[in-house]
Amino acid sequence: MQRYFIHQNADENQRFFIKDENDVHHIKNVMRNSVGNQIIVTFNDEKVYECQITQIEEGLIEVSLTKQLETETELPLDITVCSGLIKADKYEWLVQKATELGANHFIATEMERSVVKLNSNKVTKKLQRWEKIIKEAAEQSYRLTIPTIDYVSNLKQIYDRINEYDYVLIAYEDAAKRGEKSTLKQLIKQFNNYDRVLVIFGPEGGLSEKEINMFTNKAYQVGLGPRILRAETAPLYFLSAVSFEKDLTG
Amino acid sequence: MQRYFIHQNADENQRFFIKDENDVHHIKNVMRNSVGNQIIVTFNDEKVYECQITQIEEGLIEVSLTKQLETETELPLDITVCSGLIKADKYEWLVQKATELGANHFIATEMERSVVKLNSNKVTKKLQRWEKIIKEAAEQSYRLTIPTIDYVSNLKQIYDRINEYDYVLIAYEDAAKRGEKSTLKQLIKQFNNYDRVLVIFGPEGGLSEKEINMFTNKAYQVGLGPRILRAETAPLYFLSAVSFEKDLTG
Numbered sequence A, B: 001m002q003r004y005f006i007h008q009n010a011d012e013n014q015r016f017f018i019k020d021e022n023d024v025h026h027i028k029n030v031m032r033n034s035v036g037n038q039i040i041v042t043f044n045d046e047k048v049y050e051c052q053i054t055q056i057e058e059g060l061i062e063v064s065l066t067k068q069l070e071t072e073t074e075l076p077l078d079i080t081v082c083s084g085l086i087k088a089d090k091y092e093w094l095v096q097k098a099t100e101l102g103a104n105h106f107i108a109t110e111m112e113r114s115v116v117k118l119n120s121n122k123v124t125k126k127l128q129r130w131e132k133i134i135k136e137a138a139e140q141s142y143r144l145t146i147p148t149i150d151y152v153s154n155l156k157q158i159y160d161r162i163n164e165y166d167y168v169l170i171a172y173e174d175a176a177k178r179g180e181k182s183t184l185k186q187l188i189k190q191f192n193n194y195d196r197v198l199v200i201f202g203p204e205g206g207l208s209e210k211e212i213n214m215f216t217n218k219a220y221q222v223g224l225g226p227r228i229l230r231a232e233t234a235p236l237y238f239l240s241a242v243s244f245e246k247d248l249t250g
Helices: A021-030 A088-100 A120-140 A155-159 A173-177 A183-190 A209-214 A234-246 B021-030 B088-100 B120-140 B155-159 B173-177 B183-190 B209-214 B234-246
Strands: A003-006 A015-018 A038-043 A048-057 A060-069 A078-084 A105-109 A148-152 A167-171 A196-201 A220-222 B003-006 B015-018 B038-043 B048-057 B060-069 B078-084 B105-109 B148-152 B167-171 B196-201 B220-222
Touching: A003 A015, A003 A021, A003 A120, A015 A021, A021 A048, A021 A060, A038 A060, A078 A088, A078 A234, A088 A105, A088 A120, A088 A234, A105 A120, A105 A155, A120 A148, A155 A196, A155 A209, A167 A183, A167 A234, A183 A220, A183 A234, A183 B234, A196 A234, A234 B183, A234 B234, B003 B015, B003 B021, B003 B120, B015 B021, B021 B048, B021 B060, B038 B060, B078 B088, B078 B234, B088 B105, B088 B120, B088 B234, B105 B120, B105 B155, B120 B148, B155 B196, B155 B209, B167 B183, B167 B234, B183 B220, B183 B234, B196 B234
Parallel strands: A003 A038, A078 A105, A078 A196, A105 A148, A167 A196, A167 A220, B003 B038, B078 B105, B078 B196, B105 B148, B167 B196, B167 B220
Antiparallel strands: A015 A060, A038 A048, A048 A060, B015 B060, B038 B048, B048 B060
C-alpha cells in the first residue's frame, strides 16, 4: 500500500491534513479512496500509522490516526551519495533507486570530466524535479524519512565540509582495475550505527587524478568489486552492500 | 578502455578478425583507431589480451595478440535472474545494470500480475534488442562472458527446470514486509563456487500467491532488506550482495 508523508509529529489525539497536490491526486483519483478508507502515513518523528480518511475536499484530505505500525526501514547509519553530474535521465534513475536502497542525502556537483553542466539559473528547477522523484521513491519504498538533495558547483566545496563526516570514501575505478578488493568490506564492517558516511562517485568519465589527489589522506579509495560499474550503478552497489551487512542477520 | 569479444579461443600464433558491425564501427569511427593501435579483446575461453590492430578494412578489423592480461571479473558462481515482464525501458535498464553487476543468465517470463505482455511474434526482436544491450554492458564492465537471455511464456516452464539449479530463491515482497531478514544472508554465505543459483523476481505488481505457492518446498523465500524495492531494483540488490560476500575480502 502506498505510503504518504506528513511533515508533523504523530499525535493520536489530533486530525491531520494532507495538502501536497501530488499526494491528494494519488489518494483521490489514482487510488480512488473514499471517506472511511485506510491509508498509511509516515510522520516527521518517523512514526508510521494506519490512518482513516475522515474528509475529502478539493486539494485536501483529512485523516485521523488508527493504529501505529512497527517498522524500521531506515539504514542504521547516515549515508550521503555525492555524484559528479551525469546525463539527466541517468541521474534521475540513480536518485530514485538510491532512495529505494536507503541513501539519506544526495549531493550533485560538477566534476572535471562531467559532460553535463548545470547553469546556475537551472539549479532550482532541477532540484525541484529531483526532490519530487526522491519523495515518490521514499513513499513507495516505505522510507521513514525523505532523503535530501543539494547541488554545489564544485568538489572543493565538498572537500571543505569533510569534517562533518565520520568516513569519507571515494569510489575509484582504478582501484577496481588494480584488483583492490578489501577496503570497502573492511570499512563497511567497521561502520557504527549513526555514523555519517560520505561516498564520492565520479561522472561517466570517472574522477580525474587531480580530484582523487585532493582527497589524499582524507578519504579512503575503494573498489566496488572487480567489474567496472557505470556512474549510476556504483552507488547502488555500495548501498546494497551496506544493507546486506547492516540490515540482514545471519 | 573499451573491451571487445571474439567468439573463439585465444591463440597467440594466430590473427583474428572482428566482424561485428557495432564493434567495427566503435573501433574505427567512435574510438578512431588506426593500424598499430592497441585494443583489449576477451576471447571465448575467458582469456583477455591486449591486441594490436594489424588491418582495418570495410566491415572488418584484424588483430594480433600482444600481451595477456590477468583478470578475474566474473562472480564465482552462476546466477540466473528470472524476471516477470515489466515495462520495456525498466527491463532494458535492469539487464544492463545486472550485467555490470555479474549476472550470467536472464530469463524473462510473463507473470500473472505483469502489466506488459509480449506477443510471440515480437519475442525474437525483443531478444535481439536485449542481447545488444547485454553485450555492450558486458564489454563496458570488463566481463569475461556475455550473459545469455531467454524468454519463456510462463512460470510453469521455469518450475519444470528447477532441478538444473543448486539453489532457487524467490524475492518475495511480503517477506520484507514481515521483517524477514536472515534467509538471504545465510544462503549467500552458504553458496559455493560454481553453484547454479536461480532467483525469481516478480513484476511491478509483485508475485501472486499462486505463483509463490507453486514453488513451496522448492524455493527459498527471501527478503531483500526492509525497504520495498522495485522490480528492476531488486535483482541489483541481490547481485551486489553476492559480490560483496564473494568478490570482496576482509
